[in-house]
Amino acid sequence: MKKTVSRLADGRQIIYFDEDDDAVRELVDLRDLPPAMTRSEVRYDPLLDEWVVLASHRQGRTHLPPAAECPLCPSNGDRLSEIPSADYDVVIIENRFPSLGAATDAPPPADLLDGLCARGPGTGRCEVVCFTSDHGSSFAELPRQRVRTVMDAWADRTTELGALDDVEYVFVFENRGPEIGVTLHHPHGQIYAYPFVPPRARQVLDSARRYRDRTSRNLFADLLAGEQRAGDRVVGRSQHWTAFVPAAARWPVEVHVYPHRQVPDLDALTGPERDDFAGLYLDVLRRCDALFGQPLPYVAAWHQAPVHADRDLAYLHLELFSVRRAPGKLKYLAGSESGMGAFIGDMLPEDTARRLREALEVRT
């Protein structure tokens, strides 16, 4: 794999990851772009004991442009996109409308409410990961080799972004589908480098710490072993990975994919583990799209170890979930879920797993 780093016209970084070691990419962005502006801050919510990001400069961001104006397609003659080259395999750019980034404004005052609500600049970084130059494709349609290239790019960014000042957590994820607010159709994922350990990762690690204190064992490893033994929620299994619907699933479709070996993050995966993931994950995604006979909107979220804390406790895994509960019907988060955090599931996890296992069967 060949990695090529350059800068866009407004100073943002662009990084090509090419499968061909001889690939030559265009390094000059001919557009006349105003400097990227970031005005993010983080505030501490004393009620939930969590940080919240306020990115008030993002309201004008690009929203579902027509395919001919897609900023993530390669540049083509006079049509200059975010990607100066005429083609690419995998390319990563800094987000033009980032939620987090080095502040361009003066930092906000240090706190609000007489110290109850701390605040600070929204440092960090947001990157966009283009999986393919083919606008009409999807992750599920990538060749296995491309998935491997994407994983190599994710691993590279995990380590590089984790080395930046103020970054405490590197979150690699894909939002797929307009049903969950995706604003660009081109197949892409994102990476958020947060200046804090995000609430859900922290909550899970707190559980794992209490479990280790009580049992001297790893919670994630025991959960995986339990699901493998039970079997009725397993969707697929390969040499190095197992995919299952969690026993206490929150979403109508939810699949977790665990490696069989405890590693802290994507960069710690071996080559064979990365190749093997590609096969299993592509199979899971195809089952997801077959489930309701239409592309499944989903979030696919990599849980990695924080940059500095709890690296021994964490267990890299992917959590994929969807708001689709039936063809044409979505699960909405309303009072119980978004007001009280109490999820009401419509489907038994065992039934979801069975339907995913049967989803690619040829109907006769």
Added chain:
Amino acid sequence: MKKTVSRLADGRQIIYFDEDDDAVRELVDLRDLPPAMTRSEVRYDPLLDEWVVLASHRQGRTHLPPAAECPLCPSNGDRLSEIPSADYDVVIIENRFPSLGAATDAPPPADLLDGLCARGPGTGRCEVVCFTSDHGSSFAELPRQRVRTVMDAWADRTTELGALDDVEYVFVFENRGPEIGVTLHHPHGQIYAYPFVPPRARQVLDSARRYRDRTSRNLFADLLAGEQRAGDRVVGRSQHWTAFVPAAARWPVEVHVYPHRQVPDLDALTGPERDDFAGLYLDVLRRCDALFGQPLPYVAAWHQAPVHADRDLAYLHLELFSVRRAPGKLKYLAGSESGMGAFIGDMLPEDTARRLREALEVRT
């Protein structure tokens, strides 16, 4: 106020709350209904240390029926709705498709995954609160006296449901608008009586406990005092209540309404406090609808004390929030929010509060 209790044809309870002490309501439901079926269970998620409800019988629930078939309108001649009477002020019925309720199936086995994932029957109760017989109205359009009647009904249910076996938390809320999945247009709210303290309530009370241990003070009272002193996030204030946008707001529109006196739940409010809430809350709701010049979809969630735990720590308040970030634009929960619990706000709370304060100004 006159309270009248009866049963629907399938055994569910119906309770009228009438402003006229002489009101006479129809107590016999002439429909031929099959018995209500509940097949809920709760499962413990060991990763997030939270209970999840699985209600797999609800997929067939009523979804946006035409107005002529509204089940929450009064019955009219041959058209028999859920409400047997020809009119009502406020009426509460047990939900026909409840997420929680006395199980009609055999209880599930006690656990999964060798004890890692406890499970149990989804006991509890779900009620529907009809605010008015006027199908085309909304909470914001209720007369002040009706809001008082609704509050009296909420207080009644808080105490009665809290006295049921297995109920640990009574959650009173309104989901408003198809944008968040509301399946019936008729103005109504809901009450969930959970067999556990829901995650968000527990999380907030944990913060309040740590704060008290550290400072001997009440976190909610100090937050309210801080917002009143700062003033720039206050939306409105009456004799007994203050409405403000929280300093670390998560949603594009978010307003919290606190009483000036620490009380555990709705039933502990005095008559003058209830009347006074009506005036301030109606004003807040009208500002919310004026903000984008269209009815605001929202969740309005009452945070009460749990039934048995932490009644001295809790501080009754209402949290109203909306996914509307601009006319025609919604905030979606995607990777950062639903995958990692890290909210990215688009608007500064101070700006939201100012816009709400100015929303009812006459433009010249």
